[in-house]
Amino acid sequence: xxxxxxxxxxxxxxxxxxxxxxxxxxxxxxxxxxxxxxxxxxxxxxxxxxxxxxxxxxxxxxxxxxxxxxxxxxxxxxxxxxxxxxxxxxxxxxxxxxxxxxxxxxxxxxxxxxxxxxxxxxxxxxxxxxxxxxxxxxxxxxxxxxxxxxxxxxxxxxxxxxxxxxxxxxxxxxxxxxxxxxxxxxxxxxxxxxxxxxxxxxxxxxxxxxxxxxxxxxxxxxxxxxxxxxxxxxxxxxxxxxxxxxxxxxxxxxxxxxxxxxxxxxxxxxxxxxxxxxxxxxxxxxxxxxxxxxxxxxxxxxxxxxxxxxxxxxxxxxxxxxxxxxxxxxxxxx
Amino acid sequence: xxxxxxxxxxxxxxxxxxxxxxxxxxxxxxxxxxxxxxxxxxxxxxxxxxxxxxxxxxxxxxxxxxxxxxxxxxxxxxxxxxxxxxxxxxxxxxxxxxxxxxxxxxxxxxxxxxxxxxxxxxxxxxxxxxxxxxxxxxxxxxxxxxxxxxxxxxxxxxxxxxxxxxxxxxxxxxxxxxxxxxxxxxxxxxxxxxxxxxxxxxxxxxxxxxxxxxxxxxxxxxxxxxxxxxxxxxxxxxxxxxxxxxxxxxxxxxxxxxxxxxxxxxxxxxxxxxxxxxxxxxxxxxxxxxxxxxxxxxxxxxxxxx
Numbered sequence: 001x002x003x004x005x006x007x008x009x010x011x012x013x014x015x016x017x018x019x020x021x022x023x024x025x026x027x028x029x030x031x032x033x034x035x036x037x038x039x040x041x042x043x044x045x046x047x048x049x050x051x052x053x054x055x056x057x058x059x060x061x062x063x064x065x066x067x068x069x070x071x072x073x074x075x076x077x078x079x080x081x082x083x084x085x086x087x088x089x090x091x092x093x094x095x096x097x098x099x100x101x102x103x104x105x106x107x108x109x110x111x112x113x114x115x116x117x118x119x120x121x122x123x124x125x126x127x128x129x130x131x132x133x134x135x136x137x138x139x140x141x142x143x144x145x146x147x148x149x150x151x152x153x154x155x156x157x158x159x160x161x162x163x164x165x166x167x168x169x170x171x172x173x174x175x176x177x178x179x180x181x182x183x184x185x186x187x188x189x190x191x192x193x194x195x196x197x198x199x200x201x202x203x204x205x206x207x208x209x210x211x212x213x214x215x216x217x218x219x220x221x222x223x224x225x226x227x228x229x230x231x232x233x234x235x236x237x238x239x240x241x242x243x244x245x246x247x248x249x250x251x252x253x254x255x256x257x258x259x260x261x262x263x264x265x266x267x268x269x270x271x272x273x274x275x276x277x278x279x280x281x282x283x284x285x286x287x288x289x290x291x292x293x294x295x296x297x298x299x300x301x302x303x304x305x306x307x308x309x310x311x312x313x314x315x316x317x318x319x320x321x322x323x324x325x326x327x328x329x330x331x332x333x334x
Numbered sequence: 335x336x337x338x339x340x341x342x343x344x345x346x347x348x349x350x351x352x353x354x355x356x357x358x359x360x361x362x363x364x365x366x367x368x369x370x371x372x373x374x375x376x377x378x379x380x381x382x383x384x385x386x387x388x389x390x391x392x393x394x395x396x397x398x399x400x401x402x403x404x405x406x407x408x409x410x411x412x413x414x415x416x417x418x419x420x421x422x423x424x425x426x427x428x429x430x431x432x433x434x435x436x437x438x439x440x441x442x443x444x445x446x447x448x449x450x451x452x453x454x455x456x457x458x459x460x461x462x463x464x465x466x467x468x469x470x471x472x473x474x475x476x477x478x479x480x481x482x483x484x485x486x487x488x489x490x491x492x493x494x495x496x497x498x499x500x501x502x503x504x505x506x507x508x509x510x511x512x513x514x515x516x517x518x519x520x521x522x523x524x525x526x527x528x529x530x531x532x533x534x535x536x537x538x539x540x541x542x543x544x545x546x547x548x549x550x551x552x553x554x555x556x557x558x559x560x561x562x563x564x565x566x567x568x569x570x571x572x573x574x575x576x577x578x579x580x581x582x583x584x585x586x587x588x589x590x591x592x593x594x595x596x597x598x599x600x601x602x603x604x605x606x607x608x609x610x611x612x613x614x615x616x617x618x619x620x621x622x623x624x625x626x627x628x629x630x631x632x633x634x635x636x637x638x639x640x
Contacts, residue, residue, distance in 0.1 A: 029468070036469040044481050155367075159613030161561045163568050163584060164602045171595065271474025275565050289477065290569050293484045301484050309472040 023321055030313045037309045038090075042083050045298050090306070096299040105299050109285060113307065116277070116284035120269045122200065123207035128262045131212045135219025135258075136251060142224060154213040162272055166206045166279040173202065203280045207272055211265045218261045223254040256326040263319025270308050270315075358546065358623045368618030374611025378604055382427025389421040393578035401593035411594040413587050415576075419597045426578040426601060430567070433494045434559035440498025441559075442552050445505025450536050450544070452506065453513035464510075467503035475500040475562055480571070488571040497562050501555045512547045516540050546623040553616030557609050564605050580605050 089096055095105040138147045157165075226232065227250050235249045236242075274286035281287070285304050292300035362368040396416050404411040410419035452463040473481065479496040486492050516522065517540060525539045566572050567581025575582060580601035587597035 032465070033468045033472055036465070037472050040469060041481065045484060155614055155617060156610050159557050159561075159609040160606055161565055161609065163565060164606045167584065167588075167591075167598060167602050171591065171599075267474070271476045274474075274476050274480070275569065278569055289480060293480045294570065296484060298484070301481065305473065305477055305481050308474060308477055312472045312474070 019321070019324060022324065023317075026317045026320060030317050034310060034313050037313075038087055038306060039083070041302055041305050041309075042086060045302055086302075090303070095303045098300050099295075099297050105303050108300065109288060109303060109307075112283055112285045112288050115282065116273055116286060119200065119203055119207070119273055119277070119282065119284060120266065123204045123211070124262070124266045124269055126204065127208045127211040127215065127265060130208060131215030131262075131265075132219050132255060132258060134212070135216040136223050136246075136254065138216065138220045139223030139227060139254075140246065147220075150216070154216055157209060158213040158217075160210070162206060162210055162275045163279055165209050166202070166276060169202055169206055169209075170279075199280075199282070203276050203282050206276050206279075207269060210272060211268060215258065215261050215265060219254065219258045222257045223250060226250040226254040229253070256323065259323045259326055260319060263315060263323070266315050266319075267312055270311050359549075359619065362615070362619040362622045365618045365622065367614055367621075371611050371613070371615025371618055374607050375615060376611075378427070378608040378611065379431065381424065381604060382431050385424030385427060389418075389424040391418040391421040393417065393422045393425040394576045401587075401590035401597065403594055404596060410596040410600055413583065413590070413594070413597045419583075419594070419600060422578040422583060423580070423600045423604065426580045426583055427604065429490070429573055429577075429579055430560065430563055430581070430605075433490060433497075433563050434556060437494045437497035437501065437559045437563065438552060438556045440495065441501025441555050442505055442548065444498065445502035445551075446509045446541075446544070446548060448502060449506035449509030450513045450540060453510040454517050454536050454540060455532065463506065467506050470500065470503045473500070475558070476565060479562065479566060483566075483571050488566075488574065490573065493563060493566055493572065497559055497566075500562075501558065505551050505555065508547060508551055509544060512544050513540055516543045519543075550616060550620045550623065553612060553619060557612045557616065560605065560609050560612070 086096075093106065095109075097104055098108055101108065134150065138150050141147050227246075229250075232245055232249050235245045240249070273284060274289060276282070277284045277286035278290050285307065288300065289304045291297075292304065363372055394417065398407075398412045398416045398418075400416050401412060410423065413419050413422065448463050448467070452460040470478065475497070478500045479493060482496040482499075483489075483492060522535060522539050525535050530538075563572065564581040567579050568585045570582075570585065572581055573579040575586065583601040584598050584605075587594075591598055
């Protein structure tokens, strides 16, 4: 990324709208990255030794069935032809049919995609809110008991696997200690998560617990830096009330660098949902991906992996642009 | 004289550097965080390594009722098929550890080579390497591993390779930004003026100065390796049943959580202690060696955009 930024740094002062320029640049790189990602996905699933048809049929592979399936998957064409058929199908909204159920991939994935999106955004938003406020409070009470306890808890939580957090929550909240919440979602596939919001509680709580520590650490560091800055001291000397110093002067400046980490958290969530959805049997794309990999349902794998990668690329661009907009200093420095 | 002077200067300097990275490790151990982290890590490693030799029962033998409570004979009770949980726990760690170590080594070596080369060679190599990094980074690590596993099935070597490859880009980014600083220093210029080949400059002059960030990164990647490999095993992509493995155990004994929670809690606790230990120790080392209350990858990210 710094490669792309280098020429910008030289040219920008003369340009009127550096942000628009930067945005276009990032967009171009994003499109290029996505193209390369699609090539990697295609290569990994269709060109690698042991072709898809063979992998799918396994021991049941008779020459006739093999050839029939190869025709369905277009494996009997040239590599560029295969790629073109695949990618043009994807881009025109026809990602093909599931090899296992025979149903269209889109119809199978769409409700799950929406469920996962709900999970990611609810967890991301709650996580951001909790992380930023706890981080700010820890910074205000720096070296107090709250800060010390929090830093130990955070250090322990940062490194916990999702499934350990999930199991702990299940033990605590739905099985052994209390019997409050459903341990697994019994939502039939194809229905939406908001029809039974209580099913979202444990998956969201797991994801929030996993993402908050990271964010909290960054927010605490940024807030401490802001509180020790000259402009905060200036504001205090001028007699600005303390709540105003914290909320108006320090907080916005501390949140700006934290935006990057909030974006990072959403990126993490794109992968984190896989295990969490599996644990709670939540009907989303993470669970669908695990099922598809188990069954070697290539079209479903390709589609879900590409969706997750596209989410990553788009989110990355958005975060960078928002972070730049939020810090005028950096805009000028470029 | 002009030729020999830098050489004679460099030798003692390097020795000092080596000495320093050793003493940094030691002073990290002496901080409370470092000590706790090391003790936790060593405890779990010991359980995993010595476990198979001291386990009272064979890990796959069906001995008693399903999900039996802990008793004098079976200290941690029995699992979904009536096997001894304690024996399975003692046997279930070493594959995870070996795979995590190999994946970490792979990711660190590959990533460091790519990152150092990108920063030192600049130009087209830099562009190509960093584009490749962007592409691999676009896949969440677990998803990248799942993608590779989808064709050849859950082979242990493939899991290790997939996790190692998915680590490389993150390592490359951190090492690239660290190398950019080092390669501007005078001793690098001096070596170049002596006509040293780029490969040798990177190995002899730049690499010894990157030991601290490299070690921090190795600790961090080791933690992630454990998380991802255990996670994959939990999802069913790892050692196949009836093999004893902590990730597999958590998954297969989930249904009996209310009957004998130990069958799930014991392996989960060991994985948690291991990752907490690794992470705490890495954190202590990073504070001593680099002196920041911030993870190196985040530092790289922030530098990237700034």
